[in-house]
Amino acid sequence: MANTFQLEILASDRPFYVGAAEQLVFPTVDGLMGILPGHESMVTIVSPGELKYLVDGEWHYAAISEGFAEVRRDYVLVLGDAIELPEEIDAKRAAEAAERAKERLLHKQSIMQYYHSQAALNRAMNRLKISKRHNHEI
Template identity: 65%
Template structure:
């Protein structure tokens, strides 16, 4: 049996997962991070992308948005705005959100509106990528 650590994945509106984990891979601002039991303590930023975690030798996947990750040798807490399983994502809704964001980017916007639109486009594209890869 592999060494495990306690993993808690929390979205802004619900607890996504809590239990033992063998390995966690998440997107960070400086690339992907892989976490095993006995990892050095650290706190880092979570970027929107694909979250992967291994339980009993089986990989589980989710689309995550921005957040934070706290890592200690025995537990990891991942806090994100949203965490969604591939089967929970509405592909039509994600496509519509992508099209809306692309249209808004073609229009004149303030810098703040531009950043919000770019974030919406990134979320929609991430959801579509995750569903395409794991459905």
């Protein structure tokens, strides 16, 4: 097997992936973070977006919401509030959630409600983008 590290990707409701990985790429507030075996230790916030990891030469993709990652030289732990494979995403439901969030943004609301509506819209749009990118039949 190629040079790998132990990867654990855990969603709030289930273990998503546990095993060896060759590379990992995930979104942060500063942009995409790439991890290779031997990476310097760190802890960082994971932003909503596309997470991808390389196992046995094949890339695997997922939509991830907010979370954080702990990186060590030979081990990476990614915790996400919600993590979904592209084929698990209900595109119709995500589109409906985006429309509801857009509608809420048009109404007068407190700053906290605005941020919640904006976050809901971002999550829905992220799910739609990943679903469309990786499910060619949609």
